[in-house]
Amino acid sequence: MDLAAGITPEDLDLFIQEADEQLQLLDEDIVRLEKESGNPDLMQEIFRAAHTLKGSSAMVGHQRLSDLAHAMESVLDQVRKGMLAVSPSIIDALLHGLDVMRLLRKELDSPDSKPADITNAVAELSALVTTNEQPVKQVAEHSGVLVPDAEAQTRLEKACQEGKQAYFIKVSFNKESHWTAVRSFQVINSLSAIGEIIVSLPTAQEIEEGKINHLFQILVASKNSAEDIRELLTGISEIENIEINVHEKEISGEAAKATGSDSTVTGKEDTKLSHTVRVDVSRLDTLMEQVGELVINRNQISQLGRMLAEKYHEDEIIVAFGDSLSQIAKIVSTLQQDVMSIRLLPVEIVFSTLPRMVRDIARKENKKVEFIIEGQETEVDRSVIEQLRDPLIHMLRNSIDHGIEAPDKRRSAGKPEAGTIRLSAMHEQDNIVITVKDDGKGVDPKLIRKSAIDKKIDMPENISKLTDHEAVNLIFNSGLSTASEVTDVSGRGVGLDVVKTNIESLGGSVSVESVPGQGTTFTLTLPLTLAIIPALLVSTVGTICAIPLSSIVEAGKLDVKEIQTVRGKEVTLFRGDVLPLLRLDEVFGWSDKNNRSGEALHMVVVKFSGSRVGLVVEELLEQQELVVKSLDHFIGESNGITGASILGDGRVVLILDVASLIRGAITERNNNKIKIKSSVSRLSIK
Amino acid sequence: MATVMVVDDAMFMRKKCAQVLSQNGYAVVEAASGAEALTAYQQEKPDCVLLDITMPDMDGIEALKELLKVDPNAKVSMCSAMGQQGIVIEALKLGAKDFVVKPFDVARVIGSVKKLIG
Numbered sequence: 001m002d003l004a005a006g007i008t009p010e011d012l013d014l015f016i017q018e019a020d021e022q023l024q025l026l027d028e029d030i031v032r033l034e035k036e037s038g039n040p041d042l043m044q045e046i047f048r049a050a051h052t053l054k055g056s057s058a059m060v061g062h063q064r065l066s067d068l069a070h071a072m073e074s075v076l077d078q079v080r081k082g083m084l085a086v087s088p089s090i091i092d093a094l095l096h097g098l099d100v101m102r103l104l105r106k107e108l109d110s111p112d113s114k115p116a117d118i119t120n121a122v123a124e125l126s127a128l129v130t131t132n133e134q135p136v137k138q139v140a141e142h143s144g145v146l147v148p149d150a151e152a153q154t155r156l157e158k159a160c161q162e163g164k165q166a167y168f169i170k171v172s173f174n175k176e177s178h179w180t181a182v183r184s185f186q187v188i189n190s191l192s193a194i195g196e197i198i199v200s201l202p203t204a205q206e207i208e209e210g211k212i213n214h215l216f217q218i219l220v221a222s223k224n225s226a227e228d229i230r231e232l233l234t235g236i237s238e239i240e241n242i243e244i245n246v247h248e249k250e251i252s253g254e255a256a257k258a259t260g261s262d263s264t265v266t267g268k269e270d271t272k273l274s275h276t277v278r279v280d281v282s283r284l285d286t287l288m289e290q291v292g293e294l295v296i297n298r299n300q301i302s303q304l305g306r307m308l309a310e311k312y313h314e315d316e317i318i319v320a321f322g323d324s325l326s327q328i329a330k331i332v333s334t335l336q337q338d339v340m341s342i343r344l345l346p347v348e349i350v351f352s353t354l355p356r357m358v359r360d361i362a363r364k365e366n367k368k369v370e371f372i373i374e375g376q377e378t379e380v381d382r383s384v385i386e387q388l389r390d391p392l393i394h395m396l397r398n399s400i401d402h403g404i405e406a407p408d409k410r411r412s413a414g415k416p417e418a419g420t421i422r423l424s425a426m427h428e429q430d431n432i433v434i435t436v437k438d439d440g441k442g443v444d445p446k447l448i449r450k451s452a453i454d455k456k457i458d459m460p461e462n463i464s465k466l467t468d469h470e471a472v473n474l475i476f477n478s479g480l481s482t483a484s485e486v487t488d489v490s491g492r493g494v495g496l497d498v499v500k501t502n503i504e505s506l507g508g509s510v511s512v513e514s515v516p517g518q519g520t521t522f523t524l525t526l527p528l529t530l531a532i533i534p535a536l537l538v539s540t541v542g543t544i545c546a547i548p549l550s551s552i553v554e555a556g557k558l559d560v561k562e563i564q565t566v567r568g569k570e571v572t573l574f575r576g577d578v579l580p581l582l583r584l585d586e587v588f589g590w591s592d593k594n595n596r597s598g599e600a601l602h603m604v605v606v607k608f609s610g611s612r613v614g615l616v617v618e619e620l621l622e623q624q625e626l627v628v629k630s631l632d633h634f635i636g637e638s639n640g641i642t643g644a645s646i647l648g649d650g651r652v653v654l655i656l657d658v659a660s661l662i663r664g665a666i667t668e669r670n671n672n673k674i675k676i677k678s679s680v681s682r683l684s685i686k
Numbered sequence: 687m688a689t690v691m692v693v694d695d696a697m698f699m700r701k702k703c704a705q706v707l708s709q710n711g712y713a714v715v716e717a718a719s720g721a722e723a724l725t726a727y728q729q730e731k732p733d734c735v736l737l738d739i740t741m742p743d744m745d746g747i748e749a750l751k752e753l754l755k756v757d758p759n760a761k762v763s764m765c766s767a768m769g770q771q772g773i774v775i776e777a778l779k780l781g782a783k784d785f786v787v788k789p790f791d792v793a794r795v796i797g798s799v800k801k802l803i804g
Binding site: 006011014015017018019044045047048051052054055056058059060066070178179181182185186189208234235236237238 | 695696697698699701702705740741742767768771774775778779783784785786787788789790792794797798801802804
């Protein structure tokens with residue numbers, strides 16, 4: 001795709017940014033329009049978005065995008081003026097147009113992509129417009145010469161008696177002038193200010209009807225000089241030539257007065273009017289990383305400061321050094337907080353993309369859904385925002401597909417035909433809590449239990465022991481789907497387990513509550529940021545590791561004698577349950593078990609997805625906030641480690657990926673499931 | 687240096703227009719709405735104004751009326767899209783001095799500004 005001349009890559013970035021905003025706005029608003037067809041503000045907003053897109057895309061040279069936006073604008077204009085009523089087919093056509101617009105927008109990212117065809121979308125939109133826009137009539141050139149008729153003659157004579165001079169003026173416009181009619185109107189307007197228009201060709205009436213091409217002739221009576229008139233007309237754009245002839249007698253061409261001096265601006269700088277700045281997110285990420293480094297360095301320097309203070313005690317310079325150090329420490333902390341807050345974004349960014357999806361799914365499923373969003377202004381770190389979309393989509397799909405009943409079923413159950421899904425977000429301490437609540441048929445714990453037994457999720461006796469709440473939460477288990485038939489949106493038993501896995505690997509949690517017949521509520525809890533995490537530092541064979549606090553159940557001493565071996569795997573009893581153990585040194589191959597020293601060990605019990613494992617380490621160190629650094633470039637796929645961080649003294653710690661450690665342990669345990677069960681009874685007898 | 691105020695809610699249009707103007711030696715004041723334009727006009731006293739028609743809250747026509755109340759001699763050129771002839775004529779009747787049709791080319795914008803400032 002070729003861009004217009006003079007469009008730099010920076011221009012394009014700016015255009016794309018704004019276009020994306022407008023597209024998103026259209027997406028939300030068009031869906032809203034279906035329900036709020038009587039809302040004039042909404043209508044104006046949609047119209048403006050299409051209008052802005054039309055203008056800017058023409059400016060960058062994306063003609064097809066501009067044309068499509070124009071077709072959309074025409075429909076919107078008629079809706080706005082009440083000539084068209086909002087109907088599902090209009091919404092469909094607008095949304096279809098919008099989809100094509102997104103394709104057109106994508107072409108800017110990948111210039112080699114096949115150009116999207118706008119013909120169908122434009123045709124669909126144009127078919128809705130009741131009367132096609134009348135193109136400005138370009139009539140044949142008025143080749144005739146202006147001759148004043150009798151009525152004009154009378155007026156001319158009267159004007160001359162008043163001391164006015166009659167001028168015959170011929171104005172020709174540039175060939176590329178857009179609206180010669182409006183330009184002619186400008187000419188009439190200007191001349192009326194200094195005199196009387198006796199007659200014109202075409203007439204004012206004809207001009208308003210657009211009957212003009214590039215030549216405009218006027219007979220005007222004025223007390224001003226020809227030069228004055230010329231100067232006046234020179235002020236109008238797109239005029240190619242001005243010919244002014246005195247109609248009767250000559251008047252002396254007085255030199256026009258010099259133009260008024262430029263009203264000088266009194267040395268004022270450009271005052272910033274806009275109070276916001278747009279910044280590329282990658283710059284924010286870099287800033288965040290650098291502040292992270294700064295925090296680490298501050299900790300290092302503070303530690304050095306303490307060491308110096310211990311060595312030289314009351315030394316004046318050291319004391320002064322300590323003072324300015326604590327000052328710097330304070331500033332760095334504030335800076336860190338500020339940078340964190342810059343990275344906060346309202347969840348609206350994700351939420352706003354959902355109404356369209358809900359509408360599409362509901363329409364496909366022939367269900368009626370009222371979708372309510374609350375708390376979209378709730379802010380979280382952008383690292384979290386990016387992780388929210390997929391889980392939300394899965395949960396909403398689940399609610400529409402499995403929760404909300406078909407309209408007739410709802411009616412016979414005494415519910416309103418349209419189901420309600422309420423998506424809300426709020427802060428709770430250092431977490432963001434998002435709930436998806438529907439008033440559908442709910443999840444029946446009995447069915448879940450039956451399904452779980454049929455699908456051999458666990459031993460039948462275990463499943464029957466579960467409370468209703470626990471049973472309902474089995475829907476996050478992979479391989480469990482309660483939909484009686486598989487649809488193309490959900491029902492394949494994948495989805496909710498993915499939600500759980502993803503959320504938990506981020507240090508969050510997800511749960512479900514349900515009242516059969518009344519509805520289901522999904523609750524999703526996530527930390528506000530993933531860039532800084534609180535963690536417990538542990539050490540084993542001289543290596544320091546960090547375990548995220550979010551996954552820790554408890555930590556404490558572990559005597560070697562408490563370790564039992566079942567089928568070659570180490571386990572221990574923890575609160576009456578058998579707990580598989582993982583020795584960190586072994587997992588990472590730092591030492592082998594035959595060469596182990598020390599009897600006193602520590603155990604950190606960690607949980608993931610309902611499973612628990614005891615991580616065996618030598619020492620528990622301290623709890624600390626860590627700035628997470630990605631290791632992707634170095635170690636690739638996660639193998640028990642999610643990242644690294646640097647401590648105040650410069651030592652590197654590895655941050656453990658509890659999820660993958662536990663998954664590894666469970667796969668091993670499942671292979672030996674029966675054996676463990678029998679050993680459980682043996683252990684409890686003992 | 688003459689100062690031009692660019693009023694447009696569409697960010698890309700406004701920036702691009704401002705860029706073209708400053709490349710041609712004008713000082714540029716940007717305003718993203720009619721209300722901003724009014725405040726800025728009184729603060730910055732620009733020599734002329736490029737005023738977009740389609741804007742939220744206060745559209746170009748309203749903004750024009752208000753600007754002319756503040757300064758009856760304000761030199762305003764309307765920026766309009768295809769299909770807005772009627773509104774442009776209305777603006778001219780109200781006292782706008784000129785208009786530019788989008789999508790603009792550089793020469794046309796500069797031309798209009800030169801005509802306005804003289």
